Amino acid sequence: MTIPSSRSDRERLIRALFDDYIEMYAGRDDRLIHHFSDNFSGHTGGGDFLVKDRMVWEKVTRQDFAQVPERIRFELLDLSLQDISDDVVLVTALFHIHLPIPDPAFAKEVARLVLLFRLEDSVWKIVHNSYSIPDRLVQNGEIYPLQLLREKNKALEALVEERTQALHDSEALHRLLTEDAQDVLWKLDSNFCVTYISPADERVRGFKANEVVGHSVLEMFTPEGVAIVKDVMRQGQEARQSGATSYFFTFEASHLCKDGRVIWGEVLSKPDRNAQGDIVGYHGITREITERKRLQDQVRQLAFFDPLTQLPNRRLLSDRLSQAMATSKRSACYGALMFLDLDNFKPLNDAHGHVVGDLLLMEVANRITRCVRETDTVARFGGDEFVVLLGELTTEEVQSGVQACLVAEKIRGKLCEPYQLIVAQDNAAERIIEHRCSVSIGVTLFLGTDSNPNDVLTAADAAMYRAKDAGRNSVWSAVAFDQSDVSQ
Template sequence: MTMSSARTDRERVIRALFDNYIELYAGRDDRLTLQFSENFSGYTGGGDFLVKDRLVWEKITRQDFSQIPGPIRFEMLDLSLQDISEDVVVVSAFFHIHFPVPEPVFSKEVARLVLIFRLEGSDWKIVHNSYSIPDRLVRNGEVYPMQVLREQNKALETLVAERTQAFRDSEAMYRMLTEDTQDVLWKLDRNFCVTYISPADERLRGFNANEVVGHSVLDLFTQEGVAIVTTIIQQGREAWQSGAMPDFLTFEVPHRCKDGGVLWGEVLSKPERNTQGDIVGYHGITREITERKRLQDQVHQLAFFDPLTKLPNRRLLGDRLSQALAAGKRSACYSALMFLDLDNFKPLNDAHGHVIGDLLLIEVATRITNCVRETDTVARFGGDEFVVLLAELTSDKAQSRAQACLVAEKIRSKLSEVYRLSVVQETAADIFIEHRCTVSIGVTLFVGTEANPKDVLTAADAAMYRAKDAGRNSVWFEASAD
């Protein structure tokens, strides 16, 4: 809902309160007394003091109705509706009063009525009622005033003006804080539908607020982001049921942009609760961290991946091997580790330089990766050495050995195929090289209950050297302690 439409709806509420009052008063309907708040004050048209007792005001109202029992009519001249705050509104009206008598007593005079309504619970109540009628029309003993309460009305107008200005100042401050900040401020209802989002979202993602408000919060995110937020929502529900719901929650999630791009946001979320403690909505702040995320990914890439082949490096291999050992303790399944060393890589480097050598290593990495499962790990150990980890094969040693042998032979055969390497040069002729390269592979089987990372790597390395000694271009098995 836009601010304009919300303001219009609010004006309808205030006008309905006033119209209901006029209908009951003009009809001399005793139900009007039910509209008064327990904390009531008012000036009568014929009184010279402030009434602070609701019962006294009810008595005055009934006296008014008894003096002129027939219906009266109001001829409206001007009407002002003022929205002071969420639970306080003011109506000021100028009008002619037409009584059901031949003598037009007040029909030529301008009377004024000020009503202040306050929301009490779920009902609007009248907390202040003030009539103002010209003092020359005063009659002793009548309900309508002996003296026009101009001073009191002016004081009330000043109070209303001050509160209105304070509200506008507060609203201006709120707009400055929400609309000028680079971070995105948002609110959700209890069903995770967006009820408000600040203009920063349009600057960052390109979506207008009208395209976001009223939609599910999941529409803000990429497919990966939806999975992240869905998990967080489920965890939040479980935490709420157990009474462990945190006051604040911070997480990082990818957002989708209108132009098809993706940005990362750091989200700070807080639940909103009613007086019973039930969650009725959420609000929070989203800060763009795309560049920070990119730098974090770069650091992670440099720390755990080989910059040339993009394969895991020694550090990440060690982590994967430890995970495989832990998984083997639970499942009692064997895993296999292969140590690979290219047999004739150095002559290629010496003859054609490191550029051609790097191209060969990249192609070797690709071929090895294509020979294993997605769940397996292919790592560059250093230079022309590679390691393959086949995690959780089977609990049968012979069957696991056969599977590892099959994969190793597949890799050996694939790496022995001819390599066609080319380098495009701007200042010299392009280079095209055909090269054949074999590999020596050492394999060890291990199970997590009786192995450690160092022993597994040592066993596979020793097996690889046995393959070298056996004539290269071969696969050699060496069992670790199991």
């Protein structure tokens, strides 16, 4: 059997298996037993005990078929499929049972069937079967209460209704089915207090159930996670105000562990409603995705940051420049872009090798970063070339140009200070290499989105070459102003 590659494929397969099961049961077909796992448990419709042996369950099934050998008709009322994990699916069905005897009262009652499917060696098997029949007072080992159906009175009907409601409200079976699930299953009341949490939470976060139940769900998250959850709550309120009656939210948030660790969880949440449509609580599943988040962060680091200096690379610089230009358009404030190129980097590489050259580049990155604001961007463009992006200067072009050149002069001065590069050596003392370096810097301004990011980079690059042509170790601005403004 081919394992489904998506949730929708898996749901269609499980639905087909469920339909096949119902058809065999309704037709009193002995082949039904082949659907059961060797590791099986079940609650019988007419019994109060849990069957833990597959052979015993086969005997109960055959007893069922012997008691009512004629075909039974099922009128399906509701069906839900819930993914417990990739290889475990919970199916819950509500229906009317039409026995081959005239009893309209019994046919109006609601019976419930719960099947737990698990993927075993590429084959989906039923590992738990529980069905409840409203009238549980069977006699003489009956599966269906045929005798009492004929003797039922109003008092018994009230007892059946009470028992059925009690079964719906009970969480005992729910706990049984979820004890071994890897994901955390939970329920909240309308005030977002935890009313139930599965044992998996203790395995994942270390908290016992009695340390969580009765507490606000927000206590499970870090401050950053709380902000995410509150935003989801806001979205839910907006969805209700827009008239949505059913919605399912999926989000990722950081969770607190009892030992102080922080883990990431993918949360699936849906509200519970009463018969009047009012929200009376919430239920959902939380799956730990810490390792997945770590791998995603690694991929992002490789995609957007220079591995040597940890500075943004060209791709991230382009994105931030586009954002800065859009911000500039809204605020009417100028931004500036600097293109930096070290003047005598190659001789250092040639004399001492790339290891020493890398040490210099890392120190250059640190010095540039210390010269700008946290909101500014310092990027490594490639080789010994760096780019500095300054946002939100002023609305005056000349004043903005002066500010940008002041920062550029500050950077130039810092990069001209002597370097002491410490080189670690195998089985030898560290070696210190002293080096002096200068830099040529080109500066250009931008306002709004009148030009594209490539044009701004080209202008800064051209200004940098003007600085090189002017004798290096200098700053060249594409904006004309009194240079004495900078020296002051």
